[in-house]
Amino acid sequence: MAKDFFxxxxxxxxxxxxxxxxxxxxxxxxxxxxxxxSIQSFAAQRYVSTTSIFRFAQKLGFKGYxxxxxxxxxxxxxxxxxxxxxVVIGRNYSEMYLKNAMEAVRVMSQQYVxxxxxxxxxxxxxxxxxxxxxxxxGQYCEKLLIGLGFRAYFPEAAYQMQTLEDHIxxxxxxxxxxxxxxxxxxxxxxxxxxxxxRPYLLSxxxxxNNILETLSDANFYIFAEEICLHGIDxxxxxxxxxxxxxxVYEYIRASESxxxxx
Numbered sequence: 001m002a003k004d005f006f007x008x009x010x011x012x013x014x015x016x017x018x019x020x021x022x023x024x025x026x027x028x029x030x031x032x033x034x035x036x037x038s039i040q041s042f043a044a045q046r047y048v049s050t051t052s053i054f055r056f057a058q059k060l061g062f063k064g065y066x067x068x069x070x071x072x073x074x075x076x077x078x079x080x081x082x083x084x085x086x087v088v089i090g091r092n093y094s095e096m097y098l099k100n101a102m103e104a105v106r107v108m109s110q111q112y113v114x115x116x117x118x119x120x121x122x123x124x125x126x127x128x129x130x131x132x133x134x135x136x137x138g139q140y141c142e143k144l145l146i147g148l149g150f151r152a153y154f155p156e157a158a159y160q161m162q163t164l165e166d167h168i169x170x171x172x173x174x175x176x177x178x179x180x181x182x183x184x185x186x187x188x189x190x191x192x193x194x195x196x197x198r199p200y201l202l203s204x205x206x207x208x209n210n211i212l213e214t215l216s217d218a219n220f221y222i223f224a225e226e227i228c229l230h231g232i233d234x235x236x237x238x239x240x241x242x243x244x245x246x247x248v249y250e251y252i253r254a255s256e257s258x259x260x261x262x
Contacts (some may be wrong), residue, residue: 005031005075006103012061012109021057021109022054023048027072028107028207029221034070039065089116096234100223104239105246112218119200120150120251125172127164127199128154131183133233134240138177141244148248161189172199175244179224179235181210190215204240216218 130138
């Protein structure tokens with residue numbers, strides 16, 4: 001029986017080199033497409049040899065490419081079979097909830113983490129942009145960063161966001177939070193800013209190809225069971241919150257000589 005892809009790669013993903021990590025990220029964000037590919041078409045898509053793809057699959061712990069594809073197919077089927085009421089009331093939801101949060105942390109790019117810590121050490125002004133479903137996370141992020149002494153700004157409404165457009169400089173940082181990565185208001189705002197300045201853009205979105213990801217200098221992707229009940233989006237924001245806090249903790253660790261214990 002094929003293993004769930006994320007369970008199967010839980011221990012091995014950290015052993016990948018930078019090129020293999022790029023392939024892994026591509027698989028995660030394009031799982032439905034990759035599971036239909038032959039080894040030849042997958043290798044051609046990534047501009048590598050079939051031998052490189054075979055070794056990549058083995059390095060992740062699979063016997064070969066077929067075993068790798070079977071795992072992707074099994075993972076995709078399990079995801080499609082999820083029914084909202086069963087996800088919410090099922091006994092195993094707590095396990096899935098924790099698994100998604102842990103997976104988001106486990107696949108964080110350490111290079112991106114290092115890059116963000118380096119940007120934060122420059123003490124940039126930080127602008128936090130959110131869609132409707134991540135508003136509370138944005139408020140908390142602002143509070144967290146202000147507590148660390150940053151000049152952090154979180155526009156509570158769309159009109160407040162527009163007033164910031166002419167204030168953002170290339171030396172600043174934007175943190176964009178959107179599960180879908182397709183929020184029109186955020187994307188339109190960022191594109192207008194890019195016409196004048198080029199601040200560092202950190203985004204957190206779901207694990208697929210989306211517009212916000214393509215605009216970003218660093219993108220962290222999260223996993224969550226998408227739940228909508230009575231027209232209300234109840235998809236968990238916990239993985240997003242965990243990533244933000246871990247980035248802050250990494251910055252504190254790197255700057256520990258400047259912080260005094262309370």
